[in-house]
Amino acid sequence: MKPTKKLIIAVDGPAAAGKGTLAKSLAQVLGLPYLDTGLLYRAVARRVIDQGANPHDDATVFAESLETDDLERNDLRQPEVDQAASLVARQPGVRAALLERQRHFGRLGGAVIDGRDIGTVVFPDADMKFFITASPGVRAQRRYRQRYGHDCDDETVLQKEVRAITERDQQDASRDVAPLKPAIDAVMIKTDHLTAADVLHKTLDVLRERGLLGS
Ligand code: CDP
Secondary structure, three states, X not given: OOEOOOOEEEEEOOOOOOHXXXXXXXXXXXXXXXXXXXHHHHHHHHHHHHXXXXXXXXXXXXXXXXXXXXXXXXXXXXXXXXXXXXXXXXOHXXXXXXXXXXXXXXXXXXXXXXXXXXXXXXXXXXXXXXXXXOOHHHHHHXXXXXXXOXXXXXXXXXXXXXXXXXXXXXXXXXXXXXXXXXXXOOEEEEOOOOOHHHHHHHHHHHHHHOOOEOO
8 A cells, every 4th residue: 555645644642542553553554664752752761760860850961862772772661761751751952852853754755653742743734643542441451461461450550550641641731842632633533442453444544535545
């Protein structure tokens, strides 16, 4: 399946909603590069933690000096990094330092890009914008499965995950710069009762209806 041009497709949404799963498979099906912008904020947070710095303090220098190696580490998805990433992501200096990098990636040859502000700030004129959501309970279960490879049957553990996710959503949605919110022209998809394949097919249908896919 070939896009009619070098599309920029924004996939935004709250924590663990399935943005990454969707964006990755869309990119693969459409033959477009994929960028997970959450990794940029996670890599900044990782450096802050490793230096023993406080994620509430200005982390702009860490964002400005981010290197490819920082993005390839295998310890960017730990719970402590989730929270610290959300804290450094509130800082205007950090966001400014990462903005051009994201735009440059997309402009090279089109891309599917997932994050929080892709459709609102990074690529406000993206060809297509999706906003992916699911209820906190479903997202907590998905995050647990992603981390441990099986469902969580302990209600206390699950509730702890729900609280962590909700806290991060609130932090992301209430910040002054580039808050988490759907772009006015985003297509909203609630994924509680959808499989990953369902979501992929739904988004491909939308792209087709809009004339963005060739045969
Ligand atoms: O995978 P998950 O949805 O849990 O998070 P992520 O996409 O890896 O993003 C981690 C954190 O980075 C988020 O909680 C946001 O605070 C921040 N982020 C952001 O502010 N803007 C983006 N475009 C992507 C992530």
